[in-house]
Amino acid sequence: xxxxxxxxxxxxxxxxxxxxxxxxxxxxxxxxxxxxxxxxxxxxxxxxxxxxxxxxxxxxxxxxxxxxxxxxxxxxxxxxxxxxxxxxxxxxxxxxxxxxxxxxxxxxxxxxxxxxxxxxxxxxxxxxxxxxxxxxxxxxxxxxxxxxxxxxxxxxxxxxxxxxxxxxxxxxxxxxxxxxxxxxxxxxxxxxxxxxxxxxxxxxxxxxxxxxxxxxxxxxxxxxxxxxxxxxxxxxxxxxxxxxxxxxxxxxxxxxxxxxxxxxxxxxxxxxxxxxxxxxxxxxxxxxxxxxxxxxxxxxxxxxxxxxxxxxxxxxxxxxxxxxxxxxxxxxxxxxxxxxxxxxxxxxxxxxxxxxxxxxxxxxxxxxxxxxxxxxxxxxxxxxxxxxxxxxxxxxxxxxxxxxxxxxxxxxxxxxxxxxxxxxxxxxxxxxxxxxxxxxxxxxxxxxxxxxxxxxxxxxxxxxxxxxxxxxxxxxxxxxxxxxxxxxxxxxxxxxxxxxxxxxxxxxxxxxxxxxxxxxxxxxxxxxxxxxxxxxxxxxxxxxxxxxxxxxxxxxxxxxxxxxxxxxxxxxxxxxxxxxxxxxxxxxxxxxxxxxxxxxxxxxxxxxxxxxxxxxxxxxxxxxxxxxxxxxxxxxxxxxxxxxxxxxxxxxxxxxxxxxxxxxxxxxxxxxxxxxxxxxxxxxxxxxxxxxxxxxxxxxxxxxxxxxxxxxxxxxxxxxxxxxxxxxxxxxxxxxxxxxxxxxxxxxxxxxxxxxxxxxxxxxxxxxxxxxxxxxxxxxxxxxxxxxxxxxxxxxxxxxxxxxxxxxxxxxxxxxxxxxxxxxxxxxxxxxxxxxxxxxxxxxxxxxxxxxxxxxxxxxxxxxxxxxxxxxxxxxxxxxxxxxxxxxxxxxxxxxxxxxxxxxxxxxxxxxxxxxxxxxxxxxxxxxxxxxxxxxxxxxxxxxxxxxxxxxxxxxxxxxxxxxxxxxxxxx
Numbered sequence: 001x002x003x004x005x006x007x008x009x010x011x012x013x014x015x016x017x018x019x020x021x022x023x024x025x026x027x028x029x030x031x032x033x034x035x036x037x038x039x040x041x042x043x044x045x046x047x048x049x050x051x052x053x054x055x056x057x058x059x060x061x062x063x064x065x066x067x068x069x070x071x072x073x074x075x076x077x078x079x080x081x082x083x084x085x086x087x088x089x090x091x092x093x094x095x096x097x098x099x100x101x102x103x104x105x106x107x108x109x110x111x112x113x114x115x116x117x118x119x120x121x122x123x124x125x126x127x128x129x130x131x132x133x134x135x136x137x138x139x140x141x142x143x144x145x146x147x148x149x150x151x152x153x154x155x156x157x158x159x160x161x162x163x164x165x166x167x168x169x170x171x172x173x174x175x176x177x178x179x180x181x182x183x184x185x186x187x188x189x190x191x192x193x194x195x196x197x198x199x200x201x202x203x204x205x206x207x208x209x210x211x212x213x214x215x216x217x218x219x220x221x222x223x224x225x226x227x228x229x230x231x232x233x234x235x236x237x238x239x240x241x242x243x244x245x246x247x248x249x250x251x252x253x254x255x256x257x258x259x260x261x262x263x264x265x266x267x268x269x270x271x272x273x274x275x276x277x278x279x280x281x282x283x284x285x286x287x288x289x290x291x292x293x294x295x296x297x298x299x300x301x302x303x304x305x306x307x308x309x310x311x312x313x314x315x316x317x318x319x320x321x322x323x324x325x326x327x328x329x330x331x332x333x334x335x336x337x338x339x340x341x342x343x344x345x346x347x348x349x350x351x352x353x354x355x356x357x358x359x360x361x362x363x364x365x366x367x368x369x370x371x372x373x374x375x376x377x378x379x380x381x382x383x384x385x386x387x388x389x390x391x392x393x394x395x396x397x398x399x400x401x402x403x404x405x406x407x408x409x410x411x412x413x414x415x416x417x418x419x420x421x422x423x424x425x426x427x428x429x430x431x432x433x434x435x436x437x438x439x440x441x442x443x444x445x446x447x448x449x450x451x452x453x454x455x456x457x458x459x460x461x462x463x464x465x466x467x468x469x470x471x472x473x474x475x476x477x478x479x480x481x482x483x484x485x486x487x488x489x490x491x492x493x494x495x496x497x498x499x500x501x502x503x504x505x506x507x508x509x510x511x512x513x514x515x516x517x518x519x520x521x522x523x524x525x526x527x528x529x530x531x532x533x534x535x536x537x538x539x540x541x542x543x544x545x546x547x548x549x550x551x552x553x554x555x556x557x558x559x560x561x562x563x564x565x566x567x568x569x570x571x572x573x574x575x576x577x578x579x580x581x582x583x584x585x586x587x588x589x590x591x592x593x594x595x596x597x598x599x600x601x602x603x604x605x606x607x608x609x610x611x612x613x614x615x616x617x618x619x620x621x622x623x624x625x626x627x628x629x630x631x632x633x634x635x636x637x638x639x640x641x642x643x644x645x646x647x648x649x650x651x652x653x654x655x656x657x658x659x660x661x662x663x664x665x666x667x668x669x670x671x672x673x674x675x676x677x678x679x680x681x682x683x684x685x686x687x688x689x690x691x692x693x694x695x696x697x698x699x700x701x702x703x704x705x706x707x708x709x710x711x712x713x714x715x716x717x718x719x720x721x722x723x724x725x726x727x728x729x730x731x732x733x734x735x736x737x738x739x740x741x742x743x744x745x746x747x748x749x750x751x752x753x754x755x756x757x758x759x760x761x762x763x764x765x766x767x768x769x770x771x772x773x774x775x776x777x778x779x780x781x782x783x784x785x786x787x788x789x790x791x792x793x794x795x796x797x798x799x800x801x802x803x804x805x806x807x808x809x810x811x812x813x814x815x816x817x818x819x820x821x822x823x824x825x826x827x828x829x830x831x832x833x834x835x836x837x838x839x840x841x842x843x844x845x846x847x848x849x850x851x852x853x854x855x856x857x858x859x860x861x862x863x864x865x866x867x868x869x870x871x872x873x874x875x876x877x878x879x880x881x882x883x884x885x886x887x888x889x890x891x892x893x894x895x896x897x898x899x900x901x902x903x904x905x906x907x908x909x910x911x912x913x914x915x916x917x918x919x920x921x922x923x924x925x926x927x928x929x930x931x932x933x934x935x936x937x938x939x940x941x942x943x944x945x946x947x948x949x950x951x952x953x954x955x956x957x958x959x960x961x962x963x964x965x966x967x968x969x970x971x972x
Contacts, residue, residue, distance in 0.1 A: 009050050009057075012038060016061050039068045040953070042079045045088075048072070052095050052106075059103055066109035073116045075952040078161070078915040085121050092117065093134045100135055100142035111146040115153040119170050120162065128178050132185070140189060144201040147182060148208045151175055155211070161915070161948060179212040183221070190226045197226040200239035207246045215250040219260050228267050234286070241289040245296040252300045261301060265315070268297050272318045279325040291322040291331040298338040306345045309357035316342075320361055324368045329400060332372065336403055339365070343410035355414060362414045366423050366456075369404045369411075373452040375487070405459025412463040420460055421471040427453040428478055439483040447485050454479070454491040461498025466505040476509055480516040486525045493520050493528065497535035500542035507546050514539060521561050533569030540576025548583040555595055563603075567625045574629045578636035589639050590648035600629050601656060608663060611670075620670045623663070627676035630656070634683045643732055647691040653684050654695055661702050668710040678703075678714035685721040690732045696722070700744045708751050711759075713770030719748050720774045727781035742782050748774070749791055756798050757970040765810045768802045772813035779820050779829075787824055787848050793855050794970050796821070800859065801968035803866040808876045815882035818863075822889035825852035849893075856894060864890065864901035865908075871946035872909075872953070880943065888939045895930045899923065902942070913953050918945075 011034070018031035038044055051057050051065035069092075072079075080088065092114050099107045118127045128147070135142050154171050162170065186206060190197045206213075206223060218224060227247075230240035247264070251257035271290060278287045298305065298319050305312040319335050326332045346355045375397075376386050387394040412420045431450040438445050457475070464472070476499070479492050496503075496513050503510050517539065520532030540547065547554070558577055562570060581592050604626035611619040634653070641647040660677060667673045681699060685692055692699070700722065707715035723745055728738045752771045761768060775795065778786050786792055802814040823830040829844055856863070864887070871883050890898040906919045922945050929937045 008043070009047050009054070012047060012051065013057070013061060016064055020060065035064075039071055040076065042076075044068055044072055045080065049091060049095075052110075053098075059106070063103075063106050063109065066106050066113065070109055070113045070116065073113050073120070075161075077117075077120055085117070089114070089117055089121065089124065093131070096142060096146075097135060097139075100139040104145075107142060108145055108149070111142070111149045112153060114146060115150045118150065118174060119154055119167075122166065122170060125173070127174060128181060128185075140196065140199070141201050144189075144199070144205045147185075148201070148205045151208045151211055175212045179209070182209055183213050183217055183223075187221055187223055190223055198230045198233045198236045200236045203227060203230060203236065203239040203243035207243045210246050210250060215247055215257070216260050218247065219263050224263075224267075231271070237286060237289055241292060244293055248293075248296045248300045254301060254304050261304065264297075265301075265312075268293065269314045269318065272314065272321070275318065275321050275325060279327070284328065284330055287322075287326070288331040288334065291319075291326070291334045294318045294322055295335045295338045298335075299341055302338070302341050302345055305342065306348075306351040306354045309354040313357070313361075316358060316361055320365060320368070323365065323372075326372075329372055329397075333400065333403060336407055339407050339410050343414055347413050359415045362411050363419065363423070366408060366411045366415075366420050369407055370424065370427065370452050370456045373401055373404060373455050374448040375451060377448060401455060402459070405456070408456055408459050409463050412460055417460065417463050417465070417468065418470060421457065421464065421468075421475070424453040424456045424460070425471050425475045428475060432478065436483075439485075441484060444483045444485040444488065447483075447488055450482065451487050451491050454482075454488065454495050458491065458495040458498050461495070464499065464502060466502045468502060472499060472502055473506075473509075476513065480512045484523075486523075486528060489520065489523060489528050490525070490531045493517055493531040493535050497531070497538045500535075500538040503539070504543045504546065507543075510539075510543060510546055518557065521564075526566075529565065530569050533565060533572040537572040537576040540579045544579045544583045547580045551577075551580050551584060551592055552595075554580065558596065559599060562600075567628070570625065571628060571632060574632045575636060578633045581633075582637045582639070586639055586641065586648060589637065590651055593633065593637060593649060593652050597630060597633055597652065597656070600626055601659060604630075604663075605659065608666065612666065617672075620667065621672055623667070624670075624672040624676040627660075627663070627673065627680055631676065631680040631683050634680060634687050638687045641691060643690060647688055650684075650688050650691045650695065653688070653692070657695060657698060657702075661698070664702055664706045665709075668706075671712060671714075674706070674710055674712045675714045678706075678712075678718040682718040682721045685718075685725050689725050693737070696726070696737075700741075704744065704747055704751070707748060711755050711764075711767065713764075713767035716748060716752070716767070716770040716774045719745065720770075720777055723774065723777055723781060742785050745774075745778055745782065746789065746791060749795065753791070753794050753798060753970040756801060756968050761801050761805050761810075761968070765805055765807045768805070769810040769813045772799070772802070772810070772817040775817045776813075776820055779817070779824070783824060783829070784845075784848065787821075787851050792851075793858075796855055796859050796863075798968055798970070800862055800866050803870055804874075806874050806876065808878055811870075811875060811879045812882060815879060815886060818886045819882065819889055822852065822856070822886065822893075824848055825856060825889075825893040853893065856890070857897070860890065860894065860897060861901045861904065864898065865905045868902065868905045868942075868946065871943075872949045880946075884939050884943045884946075887942055888935060891930065891935050891938055895935070899926055899930060902926070909949075914949065 015031040015034045015038075018027055019035070038047075048065040048069040052062050052069075057065075073088075077085075092110060096107070096110050096114065099110060114131065118124060124130075127150075131146055132143055135146075154167075154175060186202065186209075190202060196202065202223075206218060206227070210218065227240055227243055230236040231244075233240075251260050251264070254261065271293065274290055275287075278290065294315065298315060301312065301315070305316060319338060323332050323335055342358075345351060346358060378386055387397070408420060428450060431446070431453075435445045435450075444450075457479075476496070479495060482488050482492050493516070496517065503513060517532050517535045520528050520535075523529055523532070554577060558573065561573065565573065577596060581589065581596065584592050604623055607619050607622045607626065611623055614620070634649070637649050639647065639649060660680065663673065664677055681703070684695070684699070703715050703719050703722070706712075707719075723741060726733050726737055726741045728735070730738075749771075752767070755764065755767065775786075799814050799818055802810060805811055820830045824844060826849070827844055867883050867886050871880055875883055887898070887902075903919070903923050906914070906922070922941060925941050926938055929935065929941065
């Protein structure tokens with residue numbers, strides 16, 4: 001195996017050269033395909049060794065060869081006779097000797113190769129000793145690299161074709177039984193020289209073996225001294241930080257780690273002077289590493305900090321200092337999790353003493369956070385560009401501010417909202433007293449110092465009770481008088497929007513705030529206008545009762561501002577108005593709704609007439625936006641009306657239904673319009689339920705004809721709401737109506753099947769998703785009619801075709817339907833609406849069980865083929881659990897037949913893609929579990945088999961043809 005065979009490597013080198021040069025894309029694709037096939041081929045064993053041994057091969061080619069060899073050992077070791085594994089091991093050791101000085105990427109891959117082989121060579125006992133003696137005492141980095149990857153590869157042992165029992169035994173042989181020996185080797189190495197004691201590879205190795213070596217043994221050895229000393233060495237600092245943080249995480253079980261913590265804590269606290277040192281030198285990476293150490297220690301020992309607040313105060317002060325000195329705000333985020341977890345524990349009653357002890361630190365933390373919230377001060381005079389054109393940095397700062405807002409919320413829980421709000425109020429008041437008189441319409445001095453506490457008030461809004469009666473009474477009158485600076489105005493309006501529930505309890509403060517917000521709509525900043533729309537929504541939502549008498553006065557404002565707003569802001573201001581309308585007396589709702597909605601309808605029809613001849617999509621999108629506004633009115637205006645009375649909102653819906661129907665008929669190819677239209681119809685049903693009955697025949701007709709003509713899944717989505725709201729057994733819905741609804745559903749199902757017959761599933765992913773989600777509800781409410789209907793057999797066939805897709809949403813919907821459908825072949829379905837008047841689970845009628853079994857008997861084999869093929873080749877990862885759930889459901893009521901179908905499917909796999917005897921071992925194990933009634937273990941076996949197959953065969957190989965899906969056909 002170790003001999004150099006140069007013949008045959010030229011095509012590999014040529015393909016690698018093609019991949020690295022700037023040539024035609026098709027040639028690169030061919031080269032990629034060739035290399036993928038080469039990596040899985042048996043001849044790759046010799047050729048990778050030839051590439052690695054050749055003195056003329058480039059480093060890139062050798063790295064490819066080493067990576068390929070790693071894959072061969074992981075997935076294709078069965079291609080070699082067992083007696084040749086010793087030769088393979090020796091050849092890898094020889095290669096490692098050659099590459100022990102580097103290049104490091106190749107050396108690392110070879111170490112992984114050797115570690116993987118060691119896991120699978122069950123008869124190789126003295127692994128660490130033989131590797132060490134072969135590489136020799138001068139190959140320290142190489143031996144450390146191998147020792148580092150060994151535990152990692154065993155942890156990833158699920159990739160390797162070993163049984164659980166074999167993997168457990170091998171883990172004990174290689175790790176548990178060698179832990180003491182490895183610890184001794186690492187101590188010996190660290191004492192060998194000063195450079196060895198600070199070698200980053202040493203600390204990487206310690207981190208890896210801490211899963212096996214007791215943390216106490218490391219902490220009480222020379223290795224820990226070397227680790228602490230390495231923190232003063234810039235070359236080894238990062239590796240030492242990683243290692244120390246791994247040790248800290250191992251001490252989270254504080255009651256079991258008291259002695260270790262006592263040893264570590266003084267060493268951690270001794271690092272505190274370095275915070276100021278490296279903050280001044282602006283060595284960002286070192287500063288971040290120190291912050292990480294303190295934060296990780298705080299997270300690990302948070303219980304101890306709460307139990308012994310005096311003893312551990314220095315640690316918390318160090319974390320706070322890291323926050324305070326972080327001028328560039330690059331390290332502070334590392335502390336956020338600690339502050340959250342610390343808050344969680346010291347707000348418990350049993351740690352009241354700790355809360356009292358640390359309240360002063362949390363007060364200082366509020367000051368630090370508000371200071372960090374400040375926008376940067378520009379170097380030049382251009383205040384419009386605070387980040388020197390770096391949009392990524394600006395976006396990062398915006399996101400970062402919201403994270404700091406979460407820390408402020410934590411502070412509110414520890415030291416009370418009143419104190420935190422008071423700090424923000426004091427900063428606002430200080431700014432007004434200091435700079436307020438200097439502010440003009442052209443210039444606002446040091447506006448950052450005012451904007452930051454305004455943002456903090458916005459961030460803390462959720463924590464403030466509507467009954468708060470001290471700070472807000474003083475600060476809100478100040479907010480509505482702040483200078484007219486874009487960022488100040490924006491932040492002030494957003495802050496007011498967070499306190500609308502408080503304003504609802506204090507009506508005397510409403511009018512000035514509302515005037516301030518409405519004035520924002522006239523601002524020349526788009527950001528301020530958008531903030532005003534959002535704030536108006538919250539005022540309308542939370543203060544609706546206070547504004548109910550102003551609904552008529554607000555109409556001219558709504559009309560004048562609507563067309564000047566972007567779509568999102570139109571929706572927000574409409575929601576605010578709709579909430580105010582919802583408070584009107586029943587006798588006024590129709591007229592008020594008509595007052596607001598008729599102009600919207602008029603605008604929509606005008607744009608619709610333009611859209612018929614328009615070349616671009618903007619006018620059609622405008623129509624869709626107006627439909628969305630109508631939907632918002634329908635969603636929010638839901639007056640309570642007895643079944644005997646006419647619902648005024650439904651009366652208005654009946655008036656506009658012909659207009660909406662005309663829109664549907666004229667824009668059958670516009671997805672945005674149809675989706676918004678169906679959403680509007682759907683919410684008519686959900687909002688008014690049985691009151692919508694007079695409109696139901698027309699609505700159902702529109703949904704049916706719209707789906708036929710447009711083939712858009714949104715019509716099925718709207719159909720689903722009708723199906724659920726008027727199902728069998730729903731209050732005030734008679735049997736005739738429910739039966740008519742089922743006929744309507746079946747009409748939609750037949751239309752879908754005809755569409756599936758005309759088009760391949762790749763063209764219909766959204767329609768397929770909506771249809772199978774509709775079917776899931778049909779099974780709940782109309783299972784008897786559906787499962788006994790002839791259409792159900794065709795639906796099962798359509799599901800097989802849908803399973804050829806690779807998009808997650810339609811696959812998930814299809815698999816969920818299949819799991820529910822198959823459960824009706826058992827006594828207790830997953831989702832049912834079967835009548836049951838006792839505490840026992842409802843039983844499934846025999847005729848339904850028999851109908852499902854007959855359908856599965858005729859299509860079970862192609863169903864198993866589709867599921868197994870998807871799990872092995874094409875299903876996204878998040879679909880695999882549901883796919884195996886389908887197989888489990890089949891085993892529950894047809895175990896013998898399902899086992900036969902699985903065996904048949906495996907027999908159709910391409911030759912050479914599974915190991916010799918693997919299929920027989922799987923089927924024998926499946927048979928034993930089926931006979932023992934342990935069906936859950938069958939599911940695990942099939943998941944493991946398909947996962948292993950998929951890993952070895954990343955892409956489908958030649959010979960897949962026999963497992964290709966047949967095209968769905970339907971004549972109905």
